[in-house]
Amino acid sequence: MADIISLKNRVQETREKKMAADRLRKLQAVRSVLQEAKGILTCEKCHHELDEASLHRERDPRVPYLFCESCAEEYVDYIERLQGRGDKMCYWRNRQWFDIWKRWIEYRGTIDTFLRSKEFRRLLEELKQVGPFE
Numbered sequence: 001m002a003d004i005i006s007l008k009n010r011v012q013e014t015r016e017k018k019m020a021a022d023r024l025r026k027l028q029a030v031r032s033v034l035q036e037a038k039g040i041l042t043c044e045k046c047h048h049e050l051d052e053a054s055l056h057r058e059r060d061p062r063v064p065y066l067f068c069e070s071c072a073e074e075y076v077d078y079i080e081r082l083q084g085r086g087d088k089m090c091y092w093r094n095r096q097w098f099d100i101w102k103r104w105i106e107y108r109g110t111i112d113t114f115l116r117s118k119e120f121r122r123l124l125e126e127l128k129q130v131g132p133f134e
């Protein structure tokens with residue numbers, strides 16, 4: 001009898017461990033894509049922490065991302081260069097620099113598409129039902 005109870009406990013324990021590992025994997029999947037840090041807002045491009053001043057600074061309406069001052073300036077220059085203008089003083093903003101921005105914007109768009117996918121939304125729903133993120 002004791003053996004059966006012990007076996008049941010072990011099965012239960014294994015199941016709970018598997019569920020905990022499964023939940024952790026799901027949480028990590030969400031964190032890796034949302035890049036959330038507790039209560040800290042960071043620049044979407046370079047991930048530097050944004051201070052109060054940069055959060056309250058008036059934003060250029062051409063910048064649809066949460067950027068630090070430096071990345072916002074680069075992004076605006078990128079857009080200007082797309083239209084054949086741009087800051088000529090910044091000679092290092094060459095074709096490769098241009099490609100970095102182009103690809104980053106594509107990458108960011110892909111993340112947005114992933115976040116809107118039904119599979120990702122299902123993942124968020126599942127995690128919501130189990131309990132709050134810690």
Ligand SMILES: [Zn+2]
Binds near residue numbers: 044046047048067
């Ligand atoms: Zn930045």
